[in-house]
Amino acid sequence: MRILSLMAFRNLVQARRRTLLLGSAIGLVTALLVLLLSLSQGIADNLVKSATTLSAGHVVVAGFYKPSPSQAIPMVTGAAKVEEVIRASTPDLDYIISRGRGWGKFVGPGGAVQSGFAGVTLGNEPRFVGSLALATQDEYKEGGKHEILGDASRLAEPGACILFVNQAKRLEVDVGDSITFVTETNDGRTNTIDLTVVAVARDLGMLSSWSVLGNMESLRKVYRLSDDTTGAFWVYLKDIDDAEAAMTTLRVSLAQAGYQLMDHDPNPFFFKFETVGGEDWTGQKLDVTIWRDEVSFLTRILDVFNVVSVFIASVLLVIIAVGIINTMFNIVRERTREIGTMRAVGIQRGAVLGLFLIEATMLGLFGTSMGALSGSLLALLLDALAIPVPNMAMKAIFLSDTLQFAVNPATLALCVGVLTVCTGLAAVWPAVLAARLRPIVALGYTS
Amino acid sequence: MSAIVELTHVVKDYPLGKLTVRALHDVSIAIHAGEFTAIAGPSGSGKTTILNMIGCMDVPSEGTVRIDGTVTNTLGDAALTDLRLNRIGFIFQTFNLINVLDVYQNVEFPLLLQGTLSASDRKKRVEEMVEKVGITKQMRQRPNELSGGQRQRVAIARALVTNPAIVLADEPTANLDSATGNAIIELMRELNARDHVTFIFSTHDPKVMSCATRLIKVADGKVQ
Amino acid sequence: MSHVLLMTRLALRNVRAHLVKNLVIGVILAFGTTIVVTGASLIDSLQIAMRKSITTSVTADLQVYDATARDDLALLGDMNFGGSDNGEIPDYATVAKVLAGVPEVAAVLPMGIGNATVFGANELDRTLESLRAANRSGDSALQATLLDRVQRIAGDIRPELDRLDTITSDAEKLAADRAALDRVLAAGFTTEYAADPVGTIDWMDSQVAPLATDGRLAYFRLLGTDLPAFQKHFPRMQISRGTVVPDGTRGILLNESMVEQWLKNPVAREFDAIEKLIDTEGGTIGESGTLYDRVQRLSRQYRRVLYQLDSAEAAELEPLLRKELADDQGDLVALLKAFLLFNDENFKARKAFFYQELAPRIRLYDVNVGDTIPLRAFTKSGYLKSLNVKVYGVYRYTGVAKDDSAAGAYCLIDMPSFRDLYGKMTDQQREELSAIKGAVGAAELTGGSIEDQLFGGGGSVEVEVTQTATLESLDTLSFGRAEDRQQQTFTQAQIEGGVATNIAVFLKDPAKEAAGMAAVKSALDSAGMKLKVVDWKSASGFVGQAAVAIQVVLLIAVIVLFLVALVTINIALVLATLERTGEIGTMRALGAQRPFVLQLIMLESQFVGVAASLFGAGLAWALVGWLGKVGVPAGNDFLSVLFGGKALYPSMAPEHAILGMVLVLVVSFAATLYPAVLAARVPPIVALQGKE
Numbered sequence A: 001m002r003i004l005s006l007m008a009f010r011n012l013v014q015a016r017r018r019t020l021l022l023g024s025a026i027g028l029v030t031a032l033l034v035l036l037l038s039l040s041q042g043i044a045d046n047l048v049k050s051a052t053t054l055s056a057g058h059v060v061v062a063g064f065y066k067p068s069p070s071q072a073i074p075m076v077t078g079a080a081k082v083e084e085v086i087r088a089s090t091p092d093l094d095y096i097i098s099r100g101r102g103w104g105k106f107v108g109p110g111g112a113v114q115s116g117f118a119g120v121t122l123g124n125e126p127r128f129v130g131s132l133a134l135a136t137q138d139e140y141k142e143g144g145k146h147e148i149l150g151d152a153s154r155l156a157e158p159g160a161c162i163l164f165v166n167q168a169k170r171l172e173v174d175v176g177d178s179i180t181f182v183t184e185t186n187d188g189r190t191n192t193i194d195l196t197v198v199a200v201a202r203d204l205g206m207l208s209s210w211s212v213l214g215n216m217e218s219l220r221k222v223y224r225l226s227d228d229t230t231g232a233f234w235v236y237l238k239d240i241d242d243a244e245a246a247m248t249t250l251r252v253s254l255a256q257a258g259y260q261l262m263d264h265d266p267n268p269f270f271f272k273f274e275t276v277g278g279e280d281w282t283g284q285k286l287d288v289t290i291w292r293d294e295v296s297f298l299t300r301i302l303d304v305f306n307v308v309s310v311f312i313a314s315v316l317l318v319i320i321a322v323g324i325i326n327t328m329f330n331i332v333r334e335r336t337r338e339i340g341t342m343r344a345v346g347i348q349r350g351a352v353l354g355l356f357l358i359e360a361t362m363l364g365l366f367g368t369s370m371g372a373l374s375g376s377l378l379a380l381l382l383d384a385l386a387i388p389v390p391n392m393a394m395k396a397i398f399l400s401d402t403l404q405f406a407v408n409p410a411t412l413a414l415c416v417g418v419l420t421v422c423t424g425l426a427a428v429w430p431a432v433l434a435a436r437l438r439p440i441v442a443l444g445y446t447s
Numbered sequence B: 001m002s003a004i005v006e007l008t009h010v011v012k013d014y015p016l017g018k019l020t021v022r023a024l025h026d027v028s029i030a031i032h033a034g035e036f037t038a039i040a041g042p043s044g045s046g047k048t049t050i051l052n053m054i055g056c057m058d059v060p061s062e063g064t065v066r067i068d069g070t071v072t073n074t075l076g077d078a079a080l081t082d083l084r085l086n087r088i089g090f091i092f093q094t095f096n097l098i099n100v101l102d103v104y105q106n107v108e109f110p111l112l113l114q115g116t117l118s119a120s121d122r123k124k125r126v127e128e129m130v131e132k133v134g135i136t137k138q139m140r141q142r143p144n145e146l147s148g149g150q151r152q153r154v155a156i157a158r159a160l161v162t163n164p165a166i167v168l169a170d171e172p173t174a175n176l177d178s179a180t181g182n183a184i185i186e187l188m189r190e191l192n193a194r195d196h197v198t199f200i201f202s203t204h205d206p207k208v209m210s211c212a213t214r215l216i217k218v219a220d221g222k223v224q
Numbered sequence C: 001m002s003h004v005l006l007m008t009r010l011a012l013r014n015v016r017a018h019l020v021k022n023l024v025i026g027v028i029l030a031f032g033t034t035i036v037v038t039g040a041s042l043i044d045s046l047q048i049a050m051r052k053s054i055t056t057s058v059t060a061d062l063q064v065y066d067a068t069a070r071d072d073l074a075l076l077g078d079m080n081f082g083g084s085d086n087g088e089i090p091d092y093a094t095v096a097k098v099l100a101g102v103p104e105v106a107a108v109l110p111m112g113i114g115n116a117t118v119f120g121a122n123e124l125d126r127t128l129e130s131l132r133a134a135n136r137s138g139d140s141a142l143q144a145t146l147l148d149r150v151q152r153i154a155g156d157i158r159p160e161l162d163r164l165d166t167i168t169s170d171a172e173k174l175a176a177d178r179a180a181l182d183r184v185l186a187a188g189f190t191t192e193y194a195a196d197p198v199g200t201i202d203w204m205d206s207q208v209a210p211l212a213t214d215g216r217l218a219y220f221r222l223l224g225t226d227l228p229a230f231q232k233h234f235p236r237m238q239i240s241r242g243t244v245v246p247d248g249t250r251g252i253l254l255n256e257s258m259v260e261q262w263l264k265n266p267v268a269r270e271f272d273a274i275e276k277l278i279d280t281e282g283g284t285i286g287e288s289g290t291l292y293d294r295v296q297r298l299s300r301q302y303r304r305v306l307y308q309l310d311s312a313e314a315a316e317l318e319p320l321l322r323k324e325l326a327d328d329q330g331d332l333v334a335l336l337k338a339f340l341l342f343n344d345e346n347f348k349a350r351k352a353f354f355y356q357e358l359a360p361r362i363r364l365y366d367v368n369v370g371d372t373i374p375l376r377a378f379t380k381s382g383y384l385k386s387l388n389v390k391v392y393g394v395y396r397y398t399g400v401a402k403d404d405s406a407a408g409a410y411c412l413i414d415m416p417s418f419r420d421l422y423g424k425m426t427d428q429q430r431e432e433l434s435a436i437k438g439a440v441g442a443a444e445l446t447g448g449s450i451e452d453q454l455f456g457g458g459g460s461v462e463v464e465v466t467q468t469a470t471l472e473s474l475d476t477l478s479f480g481r482a483e484d485r486q487q488q489t490f491t492q493a494q495i496e497g498g499v500a501t502n503i504a505v506f507l508k509d510p511a512k513e514a515a516g517m518a519a520v521k522s523a524l525d526s527a528g529m530k531l532k533v534v535d536w537k538s539a540s541g542f543v544g545q546a547a548v549a550i551q552v553v554l555l556i557a558v559i560v561l562f563l564v565a566l567v568t569i570n571i572a573l574v575l576a577t578l579e580r581t582g583e584i585g586t587m588r589a590l591g592a593q594r595p596f597v598l599q600l601i602m603l604e605s606q607f608v609g610v611a612a613s614l615f616g617a618g619l620a621w622a623l624v625g626w627l628g629k630v631g632v633p634a635g636n637d638f639l640s641v642l643f644g645g646k647a648l649y650p651s652m653a654p655e656h657a658i659l660g661m662v663l664v665l666v667v668s669f670a671a672t673l674y675p676a677v678l679a680a681r682v683p684p685i686v687a688l689q690g691k692e
Helices: A002-014 A016-055 A079-089 A152-156 A165-171 A206-210 A216-223 A240-256 A273-278 A296-334 A336-344 A349-385 A392-398 A409-426 A428-436 A439-444 B047-054 B077-087 B103-114 B119-132 B148-160 B178-195 B206-211 C002-017 C019-059 C092-100 C123-137 C140-164 C171-185 C189-195 C197-211 C227-233 C256-263 C266-281 C290-299 C311-325 C332-340 C347-361 C415-422 C427-440 C447-455 C471-477 C482-487 C492-496 C510-526 C542-579 C581-589 C594-630 C637-643 C654-680 C684-689
Strands: A059-066 A093-108 A111-120 A160-164 A178-184 A190-201 A211-215 A232-237 A283-290 B005-016 B019-031 B036-040 B062-067 B088-091 B166-170 B198-203 B214-219 C062-066 C105-119 C217-225 C237-242 C252-255 C372-378 C384-397 C411-414 C502-507 C531-535
Touching: A002 A016, A002 A349, A016 A206, A016 A296, A016 A349, A016 A392, A016 A409, A016 C542, A059 A240, A059 A273, A079 A093, A079 A232, A079 A240, A093 A165, A093 A216, A111 A165, A111 A206, A111 A216, A152 A160, A152 A190, A152 A211, A160 A165, A160 A178, A165 A190, A165 A206, A178 A216, A190 A216, A206 A211, A211 A216, A232 A240, A240 A283, A273 C266, A296 A336, A296 A349, A296 A392, A296 A409, A296 A428, A296 C019, A296 C542, A336 A349, A336 A439, A349 A409, A349 A428, A392 C542, A409 A428, B005 B047, B019 B047, B019 B062, B019 B214, B036 B047, B036 B178, B036 B206, B047 B062, B047 B166, B047 B198, B047 C684, B077 B088, B077 B103, B077 C594, B088 B148, B103 B119, B103 B148, B103 C002, B119 B148, B148 B166, B148 B178, B178 B198, B178 B206, B198 B206, C002 C019, C002 C594, C019 C542, C019 C594, C019 C637, C019 C654, C062 C510, C092 C105, C092 C492, C092 C502, C092 C510, C105 C227, C105 C415, C105 C510, C123 C140, C123 C197, C140 C171, C140 C189, C140 C197, C171 C189, C171 C197, C189 C197, C217 C227, C217 C256, C217 C372, C217 C415, C227 C411, C252 C256, C256 C266, C256 C384, C266 C290, C266 C347, C290 C332, C311 C332, C311 C347, C332 C347, C372 C415, C384 C415, C411 C415, C415 C492, C502 C510, C510 C531, C542 C581, C542 C594, C542 C654, C581 C594, C581 C684, C594 C654
Parallel strands: A111 A211, A160 A190, B036 B198, B036 B214, B088 B166, B166 B198, C217 C411, C252 C384
Antiparallel strands: A059 A232, A059 A283, A093 A111, A093 A178, A093 A232, A160 A211, A178 A190, B005 B019, B005 B062, C062 C502, C062 C531, C105 C217, C105 C372, C105 C502, C237 C384, C252 C411, C372 C384
16 A cells, blocks of 8 residues: 555656646636635625624524514513523523614614614623724715724613614714614504714624614613513524524423413514414514524525535536546556556556556645645635625625635535545546556557 | 768767766768668667757757758757758658558658649659559558558658658668568668668668668767 | 648548547537537526516616715615615706707606505504495494494404503503593493594594504505606506506506515415415425425414404305315314315315405405505605505506516606605795694694694595604695695696606617717716716616626636636646657658647647537527527526516527637637647657657
8 A cells, every 4th residue: 555655656746747737727626616615604604793793692582472463573571581591591501682673764964774773781792892893983984084983882871872884874974973763663653763873883794784783772762662571682602503402492491481482483583574463372472593594584695605606616526527537547548558567567456446546536635735725825815805896786695895705624624625535536437447457458558 | 972961070968867968979970872871889879869960850069960961050940840851751660650641641741741742743742652662552541550561661652752862760670570671671772772862770680781881880979 | 731731631630530538628618618608698688688677667778867876776676675865856857858859869757766655454444434434424324333343343452452561661652542442442432423423533543543453564665757658668567457547647556566465465475475386396285394384374374364254254154164174163263274274185276265265255455456545655854754645556567477576566656646755845835834834833743633624634635743743744744735635636747847866768779778878978967967877787776786796607607617627628638749749759850840730739629629619509509499498487586587577588699609619719729729839849859769
């Protein structure tokens, strides 16, 4: 085996030009694949970050309260008790925050935006303020100063709100200005409340155009809600990957605590009004979902992107495999005499087969490593350049205003592994052919 | 009469890695038209290098090579190629016919490259040559359908078709059995005698050497 | 000449001699051609289909709008939830005059884009409406029945208020609501009604009716326009129910897709949706999975049917259902639940039964032709305006399936009504408003009373008052003189004189879009108008951009594909060349010049390229032809907007084949350059080295 590996290696070194050519082709494909996957990972990272900041915790305990069968209000009543149950029964709990849910129109001097109104109870959200990157004034105001004016911790003040850059731009407001929130309440009345902008945060992808942060008191006031209600509990775990398991556990514990639960429907709460409004129950039901459910409309985009990536990658793989097979046949032809000699001195078929496969695999490993390296460097470079996405539809696909790439070592390893194996597999046919050569024929072979 | 091939104090160095290998040490040879010259010597003697010089495939490091009155030292690839095309015919050890062309087309190949003769002249000339080497019957066959001897005959026809000043033959009998080899030598002798074609060939076959009108022995890069 | 002949002959023979290598390269190239040609045909066909679908439904060839607009015009939707600000064109008539002077322009049409909500009337609203009518006609028996029904509904609502205790902080309002219901439920209420029928109905309209929560909120995308002209210029538009809005009359035409998606009874809609999933995507309900879950959920929606049945209808239906289900136990609720819990076997039968027996007995659509609906919209300054308009009909576009393309599903409304909702006042209205303000002062206004005060009641105008009633909420009162509202008519000058958000421009020759656009632009500029001109694709918004995005993605994919193909072919050719050094050396020894060798190798691969690209183009032709016959199905609404129908029927033009073939030849040329240079560098000496 060692001698075979050595021979394979020497063969590759000897045929330097061919090795480099083929290696660079394999590398090119690897680099492209790595680039695509980094982009996909970048989108996925954006998605997780913006989703778990603006739309959901890792697990969400929300639900609907129905005063009458046809009226569905997205809220949790008896909030304190629900929170107790969650706290007691979530394994590996990090922290819980509660969010009020509202929707309406924010009106400022420059215009109006339709957006969700998230009721934040700041005391509940130790990490939230820290995780929010505030924007400098020049990011949302032409000729503004390059300094951060607001202070997210002032969100606790009555009537305070935090806007995102895109909203501040549209409304033409700055920190300290006031805006008006206009909404229709559940009984069809129109209520308004004046809010003061205390900070402007950097955009977090698409979701931040539909989210204004305010405090829960303002939300209660505008919707005339009683104290022991909230919109949803966002439950953060130590590890986001445990979300699914935690959801199952929570469902069981909440049911045991006597709460009515809605069937798991992997969609955001605002998709559920119609269904819930048509059902015949009244009172409170809780709905337990995970973050992915709350942004299901976005994960679908990611799925489509991944399908396209895989399609492109497989087409490339086919082309490159054809190239490798062709090359290996060439090598076999070229080395017929050598194979004959080897066979004549008593080397077994398996060893000949092994030699070719090892050679191809080594070549593959070389090519894919180079490719993965250059691909990830390119991805990091492109990420650092933060190339702006000009097109609205593309912004929706990339969930961001700039192209973002994230290189994941596990993905890199997977790429290198899979492509190396593919290279090895592409060499099987020619290698079998080489191994089948009869020594006499091989030795007597003349061009 | 001046020599058709004239090597004067030719030195040839080849780079080999970091070293420089001197393949020819001050070689001077003059070959006249109509001669039937054998250049003999063991492998690595410099025989092939001399042949390369005469065949205008290479130029000397020092000294001069004059082929049919043209000094090759300063010529570029294109001019050397032209010389090869118009003044020199080649016969190779491994025949080197163009496999995808049939016998007729192989012989016609240099004429087409020259592009001077009209189609009908070309046809006449090729047919004449093919007949001369005795393979008229095989004219429409591909090289891989021919025996070694037949192939070499085609190669001879191809070498002569342009009426070259010199025909270079590199070990023309090395890949042939002795009977066939003899026939080929016989054919070349005949052409030399009848048409005064100048033949220069490299060989280490004593039989071939014995047929030569002139024998140049080369060893260690020197003419002995 | 003989050179060319020789080279061609040699190249052709070489191609044949190295068949396997050339097949490999040929297959890759043919594959590439097929993809490019098919892709180009698809993209082009998509463009044509989109153009046809979009320009003939709403955008026209060009759109003109405010150059200072904050948002780009996006007629087929964007990401702002209708919050887009496209600026405004203060006076359509002056711009239209300028545009009419441009020789390339065939016609122009004013447009106003806006959003409105409609609270579907609830059961109590409808009963009160009937009660009002019965009172007017003096039918006292009917009034008694209806009043009884009002009390029954109030009795149903009363316990719901108790549940609000848990969530509301507004105890005052809750107490008031309770008091109002108690007043209706009180024994003496009939006497109270008899004393002042109109006053009591008005009071119930404003205080009791809002407490019934079974009305549904629907969102309307409004397109204000010159309705007769719109129909003339967009001939694909077709009235599928009702009639057109009579000339010079206020009124609205609903879009069929919108009606199906938003106004249809949810149970009926779910039947439609499930059928679509089964028919077009081969879904099955089965024992589990999403479709199964949907059916389970549907069964819990029985109230959407049950509550629309009166006792007579319920009595008729029960035996029918019993027969259909072969079930002689259980009440109507149980029967309905069981009916809606269908499976793969009985789905078709249940759907047929639903439309045959249930649908005629329920209100299948929240809004029907002939209804007058209260449109409510936020003005630019964020205040609510309300306007009642009559639904004259439902329209659709021919060539688009019934439930497809909800994007761009505008409800068409007359221009004066649009302006009223949009909140732009004419000078006349401004005067009137200040008069009203003077009359009522800054007093808080309540619904019914102000209407009575100002207009004498009974009109079709609903006054909406926000809770934080400020003076600006008086905007809602500002839609013209009382006489105008009663007549509901206007002149052509009134359509054209006033604000519009955008203008649709039809060109005489749509193929010369760029020239038309430039002409329109320069005419507007020289008239000193700060307006911008965009083509249909840009005006369509998200859809147009998505099409661009798809093109970019395909382009990148093709580039990547060719890059890799190029490298692979390059390698194959380099290896082949290295194998052929003997042959090349021989030719060089025999006197072939370097360019000869270079050209020979290039020619060889170009032969392969030509053959492969012809083959690939042929394959693509067959593929596109096949697709053109069977159609590329649009899996979802978004695609059906792009495709302009349920499927795209692509066709191939010669330029697609030419494009693909040229591209492939370029690639094979580029891929051969390096190996050909390598070949040309082969020294003649190799011929002497025993290689052949």
